[in-house]
Amino acid sequence: MKDRRAKAVTANRPLKIGALAAAALCLLPMIAVAIAAATGSLDTLRHLADTVLLRYTLTTLQLMVLVAVMTAVIGVSTAWLVTMTRFPGVRIFEIALALPFAFPAYVMGYAYTDFLDHPGAVQTALRAVTGWGPRDYWFPEVRSVGGAAIMLALVLYPYVYLLARTAFLQESATANLAARSMGRNAWGAFWRVSLPMARPAIAGGVLLAVMETIADFGTVSYFGIQTFATGIYTSWFSLADRGGAAQLALCLLIFALFLAILERIQRGQAKNHNAGKRFERCPPIRLTGWGRLGAVVLCGAPVLFGFVLPLVLLLTMGLESEQNLFSNRYLHFLQNSITLAGVGALATLIAAIFIAFNQRLNPSRLSTSSAHLARIGYSVPGGVIAVGLLVPFAFFDNWVDAQARAWFGVSTGLIFTGTITVLVMAYMVRFMAAALNTLEGGLTTIKPSVDGVARTLGKSPIPMLWRVHLPILRPSVFTAMLIVFVDVMKELPATLIMRPFNFDTLAVQAHRLAADERLAGAAVPSLVIVAVGILPVILVCRSLARQRPGTRSNRSHV
Incomplete structure (x- = not known):
């Protein structure tokens, strides 16, 4: 009996680690914004309060x-x-x-x-x-x-x-x-x-x-x-004041989280209405x-x-613009947009699958809390998420570069903030709720007995997910990926702040021309x-x- 339990715990470990890691990433920008705002100079906040905050x-x-x-x-x-x-x-x-x-x-x-x-x-x-x-x-x-x-x-x-x-x-x-x-x-x-x-x-x-x-x-x-x-x-x-940006982002974050709590309460109340046994x-x-x-x-x-x-x-x-959508320049914008949308949608979908599947197979306060934390990003503006991710990853990039210069005499450059890596993370945080809600809706159509049958056949969680659940969830998976893909294509503030140099998208190009x-x-x-x-x-x-x-x-x- 103890051996079976030990094997079950070991088999569930990758699923739990993946789900908790995804939830922690969704929470990271909010913690980073709060720390950056608290450690920033209050002079900026006073100046903002005296001038533009109202x-x-x-x-x-x-x-x-x-x-x-x-x-x-x-x-x-x-x-x-x-x-x-x-x-x-x-x-x-x-x-x-x-x-x-x-x-x-x-x-x-x-x-x-x-x-x-x-x-x-x-x-x-x-x-x-x-x-x-x-x-x-x-x-x-x-x-x-x-x-x-x-x-x-x-x-x-x-x-x-x-x-x-x-x-x-x-x-x-x-x-x-x-x-x-x-x-x-x-x-x-x-x-x-x-x-x-x-x-x-x-x-x-x-x-x-x-x-x-x-x-x-x-x-x-x-x-x-x-x-x-x-x-x-x-x-x-414009002002090169990251502390002031973090303080403004914290104000907006608090208000956004308040609205998210209200939305959650309303969603809970919506479940209380029942048409009765006979429905016409x-x-x-x-x-x-x-x-x-x-x-x-x-x-x-x-x-x-x-x-x-x-x-x-x-x-x-x-x-009237006489612009050629098939010119090399626009094809480059289109390629960048599709690359970001595709990678962002795939990364978000994989993280959402881990969170949703972990909540199904390992129901507990921890798995439920991780699913709730993963949804927070939807209520947070893209600019807040961008500030929250750039602060810790820029610090990490600079630290790694300083260590490489001191020890080996070479520069590593910007490993995270100089590539699309952190930008994809921002998309994952921002749109995790859209993918997670769609997948959870699909999982509710699969009876719990299916999990029991798969386990009696010796399937551990990852093979069960790959061979049993994902084929059944194919429509939900496709819909979730498509929704996140389109959301990333439309997203502007995080892309505008975090995109690598000379990596413009269709949304950024439209904003620049309109400006x-x-x-x-x-x-x-x-x-x-x-x-x-x-x-x-x-x-x-x-x-x-x-x-x-x-x-x-x-x-x-x-």
């Missing part, structure tokens, strides 16, 4: 509130319409409403700035029709806090839309029909029954959108808005007259302004990023489509 705080809070309200209104209303009602084009809107998710917010900002700015098509046509001069009229400024909030809301409302739609799809008809039998109309039943039942999922989606808002760098930096994200970058590069879907309401027209307009507006129009604008700008006001040129790499981002959106929508009323694979019974 502005950073107020602007960030203003963006958060605006994005939260807009994403909640757009996401909830459209989700309820496509789930609970029937009107012309509803099947198309089910997928189309999620397509703006493929756009990075900074790409949306580039497109609309070129369209709405003073030399853009809208104001040029306005002056041509009215004969007004540049100072004869007022036009909303797109490069403002409100403009940035609209750009962010247009690409982030799918968080709320997808989660709210899932909640509405899982809603039983019992409570809804009871409300209707008591004299409530469709709107009253929605307000009194559907909305309260879906509130945890809606709040979770809004919190995810808010976390992405505080992490955004590309949009706010291009619009000239000073937030914590831009302040970190300015302190690190709410019969969809067929809209007529003005109601049908209003539904088409309400669902069509986010698709038009969040996907169709910016896509047309980018295509037009790209054609130089060469928006037509920025459209070319932006289009490639959007094209790649459409793939996981379609996969998610296809998965949700299987849950709609009448789908055989999702019928519930006792």
Whole structure:
């Protein structure tokens, strides 16, 4: 018996070590930021408090509130319409409403700035029709806090839309029909029954959108808005003050972790709603007259302004730029982007597999805690992760180089920070939650008895994972890798801070051209990023489509 236990412990050891190492790496940037902020000079923090800290705080809070309200209104209303009602084009809107998710917010900002700015098509046509001069009229400024909030809301409302739609799809008809039998109309039943039942999922989606808002760098930096994200970058590069950057990063980290805790609480509350033993879907309401027209307009507006129009604008700008996507220069950018996305996705997937599989085979407080710690990075902005990883690894690189010079008279250079190694680590920390959630969803479909049978056949954990679980999890593994691949392609702040010299990506190139006001040129790499981002959106929508009323694979019974 003791020999069997010893063999089991030995067999599980590589799995546990891999899972704990991955979780420790996800925690490292947060610890490094806290230490760097505590050991940095307080003079910088005092200077920031006297000058820009209040502005950073107020602007960030203003963006958060605006994005939260807009994403909640757009996401909830459209989700309820496509789930609970029937009107012309509803099947198309089910997928189309999620397509703006493929756009990075900074790409949306580039497109609309070129369209709405003073030399853009809208104001040029306005002056041509009215004969007004540049100072004869007022036009909303797109490069403002409100403009940035609209750009962010247009690409982030799918968080709320997808989660709210899932909640509405899982809603039983019992409570809804009871409300209707008591004299409530469709709107009253929605307000009194559907909305309260879906509130945890809606709040979770809004919190995810808010976390992405505080992490955004590309949009706010291009619009000239000073937030914590831009302040970190300015302190690190423009002022060469790593202590000040770490202190700003710590402030943002604390707030991001607070939002992550709220999101976790909301997710836990979402599990408490139960439809009962007998589950029947709410019969969809067929809209007529003005109601049908209003539904088409309400669902069509986010698709038009969040996907169709910016896509047309980018295509037009790209054609006018006369840039060749297949030139050696752009092929180099594309190669760098694919290399980073591929390596980052593979490394993140392997680490997520170790964490998820260790939690399944060795359920304990330690394995559960490691899975929770690994998810922290999703709520932390890329700039914070970049600062948190550069501080310890830059110190290690300098120490190794100094030792090599002292002992052997040679320079080792920058082993970690001079290559893509630390950048791939940053991607792993940032997007571990996306891969882990997808894999855990797949693992729940595999019965525990499968593990027992594999063990009775003499399979240790690693061979069991390779020969039994991974073949079953192939769709989940592919989806997780694709989602992380696309997230890395879109990621800007960490890439901008940590990329090696002369190792630019499509996202960095788009940001650089836009910063130089060469928006037509920025459209070319932006289009490639959007094209790649459409793939996981379609996969998610296809998965949700299987849950709609009448789908055989999702019928519930006792």
